[in-house]
Each structure stands twice: as C-alpha cells, then as structure tokens.
Amino acid sequence: MNSLFLISSAIIIFAIAYVTYGAWLSKQWGVDPSRETPAHTMNDGVDYVPASAPVLLGHHFASIAGAGPIVGPIVAAIFGWIPVMLWIIIGGIFFGGVQDYGSLFASIRHDGKSIGQIIEVNIGKTGKRLFAIFAWLTLLLVVAAFVNIVANTFVSVPQAATASTLFILLAVFFGFAVYRRGVPLAIGSIIGVALLFACIWAGMKFPLVLSKNTWIILLLGYIFVASVTPVWILLQPRDYLNSYLLYAMIAGAVLGLLMYRPEIQLAAFSGFNVGGKYMFPMLFVTVACGAISGFHSLVGSGTSSKQIDKESDAKLIGYGGMLVECVLAVIALITAAYIGGDKLKELLSNGGPINVFSDGVGTFMTRIGIPLEVGKPFTALAISAFALTSLDTATRLARFIFQEFFEDKTKEKQSILVTNRYLSTAITVGLGGLLAVVGWQKVWPLFGSANQLLAALALLALGAWLANVGRNYKMIILPMIFMFIVTLTALVQLIIANIKTNNFILVLFGVLLFVLALVLIKQSYKVLSGSERKGMKA
Known part of the structure; x- marks a missing residue:
C-alpha cells in the first residue's frame, strides 16, 4: 500500500464530509447566522470577545x-494501520466532528456556558456538579502533564524555549495592533507570520538553557497570567499565529508525501490481542484526539463559544477544525507505518512518538528541498508550541469550570470564588503545579479513559438539549452509546489491573469515574426517552 493513497483519500473523504454531513448537521440543529451570539450580547472585553472566523479557527485548532493526534495514532499502530486509519476516518466524521460541532453550538445557545452548565439546564443540578468535579480534576491532570511535557521539551530542545518565549511577546504586539490600533487582519497576519518564522530563526541561533524546575515555575506563572488576561491580548492572537506553524507543518508533510510516496511497511492488521493489549477498547481510547476527544468539548464550550461572531462560523470552527486534526492524525500514522520494524522501535525508544513524527515529517520535507536538519527541528518546535497552547487553554477552562461550580443563580451576591478570577485561577494553578511536581504519573494511566468519558458525557449533554428543544438528536445516540461502552470497559480493565498491583489510588479514581458515568446516564435517560423532557426553546 502506498502512503499517497492514504493521505489523498483521507483528505477527499473529509472534504466531502464537511460539505455534506456538516451542512446536514447545521440544518438539523437550526443554525441561524442572523442570531446574535454571546460574544456580542455578553461582550465583556475579557472572555466574551467576538473574533473573525480565521482568527477563531486558529485559536480553536491550536x-x-x-500532542494528542500525533501520539495517539502512533501508539495505536501496534494493532496495524488499517484499524487505526478506519477509526480516524469514521470516528472523525461521525463521532469527533459531531461532538466538537455540537458542543460548540450548544454552548452558543446557552450563553457561552460550559458543558457542565448545559447538563444543569437540561438534566439537573446534581448532574452538573458531578460533571464539573470530574472535568476540573481531569483538567488538573492536563495542566500537570503538559507542564512536565513543555518543561522537558524546553530542556531537551532549548531552541523551542526561545522561540516560544518570543511567540508570546509577538502575540501581545499582534493583539494590540489588530484590536486596539485597527491594523487590518490581512496585513497584520502577513507581518505576524513573517515575525513568527523570525522567532524560530532566533530560537535556533540563541537557545535558552534553563533547568526543568525553573521552567516549571516559569510555566506556572505564565499560565496564571494567560488565564486571567483578556483573550484579545494573548490567547486569540498567539493561538492564531501559532496555527500557521501547524498549517505550514501539515502542508509541508502533505507536499512531501506527494513527492516521496513511501510504501507502507507496517502490518495492515496485527491482531486483536497485541502484547496483552486488546484492540477493543484500547484502540478507541488510545487514538483519542485523532478521532474524538472530550477535551475538545471543553475547549469548544469553554473559550471558543464565547468568541463566535456568527452561528454559521460554528461549522468551520467545530466540524472543520476536527476534520483538519484528523488529517494530522493520518500523517502521524503514516510516519510510523512507512518505516515499521526496527527503525520504529529505535525512534520510539529514543524520544517517543514525537520523535517518530518529527523524523517522518522532516524526511518527507526533504523531497521539497528542506534539509532534514531543518525540517525535523521545525516540526518539533511546532509541536512544542501547541503543547504550550493546550496548557494555557486547559488552565482557563479549569478556571471557568471552578467558578461555575460555586455559582448559585438564586443568590444575588455570589461567592468570591465565583467573582474573583484571580483566586480561582490561583487555586487551579497551585493544585495543578503540585501534581506536576509530585506524583501526577500515578493517576495519568486513567487520563485516556477519562478523556474519552468526557466525550461520551458531552454527547449525552448535547443529546439531552436537542431532545428538550425538539431537534433531531439521532446522530448523537450511536456515538454516545459506543463511547460509554468503550470507556466503561477500559475503566473496568484498569480497575482490575490496579487491584492486582495493589495501587488503590488508581482503583479509587477508576471507581469514581465509573460511578459518575452511571449516575449521569441514569439521569439523562429520562430526558432522552421522552418521559422528562422540558420542552425548551432552542
């Protein structure tokens, strides 16, 4: 099998799906481009700020x-390239794309509130509180993990540290120029992208060398600031500019593949049981962001929904953003599949999946005139930039969820934990930092299942809302049921495995997640079955 067929067929299939299935979803859900969005009705200059579609797509996509759509497919490749490829395509179109688009749109219709608030309105307050606790704890794991990942990257690739620091300063300059000085977006983008690549050049020439602990402290300080500052001054412009890195990386990889056209060396199918790991459910948990990810629903309903200029932009941001990420996942699969054998094992042992991906994309780029010694570091720089993006986005989302948990609409005066974003952010960053320093690895094995359980819960919330407003929700049912089966099965396996090793902390986490899912399923069943629908307005 030639890799050219894999990447070209995937791009064609995703393009057709966007035009057809994406448009059908918009019609079924009643997307109205003339309806005012929360970015306009609740504009506060901090979190609720309207953004043009290209800028918001950059933020959302970044x-x-x-690292999820890169690491997941490469790790899952142990089962063979065919099952991974099929799940990326089917999962992206009918599972992940639906969840991302639906979560974003549902949040728009709920004043930009999170999935937890949507659950409260459509299922009940208890469900919202349970979901908020689970989502916040999961985001603490994300903060802890990505602080470590970014710090390790900056230590091993100090060029990325310099470039990333300069990116932040460039973003502030770009945001001020576009939003406060009226510089046209097109002109600002041209200058910004040129300066972006100048930052990369500066990073390669002047690497910033610091210890890991120093970077952890600096990163925790950065994410605190990034979480409380207005989105227009840092979050929007930085993610928008960084998205060009990923676009350039994807374009370079695709063009390189068109010229290189390597044959697939990896086995098409390795078996249902590989090294004690069963394809079901591990394939669907491991690929994660490459097909569907609960974290996406938190991003869509946490930050992106507060910046949507028109409801019609939601299709591009939610559904389109997911399908582009699926293309990235296919490229990641090819970087593992075209070498296979001993070289794959060597690259995995000397740097993990990121090393496999960087080496593969760098090799592909040699066919379009970019030397490997330039293409491989550039790819690693792009990945580190997006790990940092996910880190500060996760922090802001955790702050939103923390504040929403303590919000009581029956009281005129809210708790300081709700009204003071600095305090709620400090608590989130402090606990996330503590996990980053001591023992976050002990609960990390549960993150894959927790992330996909978030996806199932997001689909559940979306289905309940659509049922309450009288819209078609049949496209939600099968993905929701399947993801619950996958995650609950994976949790049972993890619980049993950790009982055998006497790791009762992981056992407790697994049981809590399992019970949480069952409670929310029970509460939502009455809504989805029609016995307790609220007959709300869309």
Whole structure:
C-alpha cells in the first residue's frame, strides 16, 4: 500500500464530509447566522470577545491540536494501520466532528456556558456538579502533564524555549495592533507570520538553557497570567499565529508525501490481542484526539463559544477544525507505518512518538528541498508550541469550570470564588503545579479513559438539549452509546489491573469515574426517552 493513497483519500473523504454531513448537521440543529451570539450580547472585553472566523479557527485548532493526534495514532499502530486509519476516518466524521460541532453550538445557545452548565439546564443540578468535579480534576491532570511535557521539551530542545518565549511577546504586539490600533487582519497576519518564522530563526541561533524546575515555575506563572488576561491580548492572537506553524507543518508533510510516496511497511492488521493489549477498547481510547476527544468539548464550550461572531462560523470552527486534526492524525500514522520494524522501535525508544513524527515529517520535507536538519527541528518546535497552547487553554477552562461550580443563580451576591478570577485561577494553578511536581504519573494511566468519558458525557449533554428543544438528536445516540461502552470497559480493565498491583489510588479514581458515568446516564435517560423532557426553546 502506498502512503499517497492514504493521505489523498483521507483528505477527499473529509472534504466531502464537511460539505455534506456538516451542512446536514447545521440544518438539523437550526443554525441561524442572523442570531446574535454571546460574544456580542455578553461582550465583556475579557472572555466574551467576538473574533473573525480565521482568527477563531486558529485559536480553536491550536488549542485542540496538541500532542494528542500525533501520539495517539502512533501508539495505536501496534494493532496495524488499517484499524487505526478506519477509526480516524469514521470516528472523525461521525463521532469527533459531531461532538466538537455540537458542543460548540450548544454552548452558543446557552450563553457561552460550559458543558457542565448545559447538563444543569437540561438534566439537573446534581448532574452538573458531578460533571464539573470530574472535568476540573481531569483538567488538573492536563495542566500537570503538559507542564512536565513543555518543561522537558524546553530542556531537551532549548531552541523551542526561545522561540516560544518570543511567540508570546509577538502575540501581545499582534493583539494590540489588530484590536486596539485597527491594523487590518490581512496585513497584520502577513507581518505576524513573517515575525513568527523570525522567532524560530532566533530560537535556533540563541537557545535558552534553563533547568526543568525553573521552567516549571516559569510555566506556572505564565499560565496564571494567560488565564486571567483578556483573550484579545494573548490567547486569540498567539493561538492564531501559532496555527500557521501547524498549517505550514501539515502542508509541508502533505507536499512531501506527494513527492516521496513511501510504501507502507507496517502490518495492515496485527491482531486483536497485541502484547496483552486488546484492540477493543484500547484502540478507541488510545487514538483519542485523532478521532474524538472530550477535551475538545471543553475547549469548544469553554473559550471558543464565547468568541463566535456568527452561528454559521460554528461549522468551520467545530466540524472543520476536527476534520483538519484528523488529517494530522493520518500523517502521524503514516510516519510510523512507512518505516515499521526496527527503525520504529529505535525512534520510539529514543524520544517517543514525537520523535517518530518529527523524523517522518522532516524526511518527507526533504523531497521539497528542506534539509532534514531543518525540517525535523521545525516540526518539533511546532509541536512544542501547541503543547504550550493546550496548557494555557486547559488552565482557563479549569478556571471557568471552578467558578461555575460555586455559582448559585438564586443568590444575588455570589461567592468570591465565583467573582474573583484571580483566586480561582490561583487555586487551579497551585493544585495543578503540585501534581506536576509530585506524583501526577500515578493517576495519568486513567487520563485516556477519562478523556474519552468526557466525550461520551458531552454527547449525552448535547443529546439531552436537542431532545428538550425538539431537534433531531439521532446522530448523537450511536456515538454516545459506543463511547460509554468503550470507556466503561477500559475503566473496568484498569480497575482490575490496579487491584492486582495493589495501587488503590488508581482503583479509587477508576471507581469514581465509573460511578459518575452511571449516575449521569441514569439521569439523562429520562430526558432522552421522552418521559422528562422540558420542552425548551432552542
């Protein structure tokens, strides 16, 4: 099998799906481009700020496309390239795309509130509180993990540290120029992208060398600031500019593949049981962001929904953003599949999946005139930039969820934990930092299942809302049921495995997640079955 067929067929299939299935979803859900969005009705200059579609797509895509769609397919390739490829395509179109688009749109219709608030309105307050606790704890794991990942990257690739620091300063300059000085977006983008690549050049020439602990402290300080500052001055412009890195990386990889056209060396199918790991459910948990990810629903309903200029932009941001990420996942699969064998094992042992991806994309780029010694570091720089993006987005989302948990609409005066974003951010960053320093690895094995359980819960919330407003929700049912089966099965396997090793902390986490899912399923069943629908307005 030639890799050219894989990448070209995937791009064609995703393009057709966007035009057809994406348009059908818009019609079924009643997307109205003339209806005012929360970015306009609730504009506060901090979190609720309207953004043009290209800028918001850059922010959203940069936030969801961290290391997940790269690591997941490469790790899952142990089962063979065919099952991974099929799940990326089917999952992206009918599972992940639906969840991302639906979560974003549902949040728009709920004043930009999170999935937890949507659950409260459509299922009940208890469900919202349970979901908020689970989502916040999961985001703490994300903060802890990505602080470590970014710090390790900056230590091993100090060029990325310099470039990333300069990116932040460039973003502030870009945001001020576009939003406060009226510089046209097109002109600002041209200058910004040129300076972006100048930052990369500066990073390669002047690497910033610091210890890991120093970077952890600096990163925790950065994400605190990034979480409380207005989105227009840092979050929007930085993610928008960084998205060009990923676009350039994807374009370079695709063009390189068109010229290189390597044959697939990896086995098409390795078996249902590989090294004690069963394809079901591990394939669907491991690929994660490459097909569907609960973290995406938190991004869509946490930050992106507050910046949507028109409801019609939601299709591009939610559904389109997911399908582009699926293309990235296919490229990641090819970087593992075209070598296979001993070289794949060597690259994995000397740097993990990121090393496999960087080496593969760098090799492909040699066919379009970019030397490997330039293409490979550039790819690693792009990945580190997006890991940092996911980190500060996760922090802001955790702050939103923390504040929403303590919000009581029956009281005129809210708790300081709700009204003071600095305090709620400090608590989130402090606990996330503590996990980053001591023992976050102990609960990390549960993150894959927790992330996909978030996806199932997001689909559940979306289905309940659509049922309450009288819209078609049949496209939600099968993905929701399947993801619950996948995650609950994976949790049972993890619980049993950790009982055998006497790791009762992981056992407790697994049981809590399992019970949480069952409670929310029970509460939502009455809504979806029609016995307790609220007959709300869309």
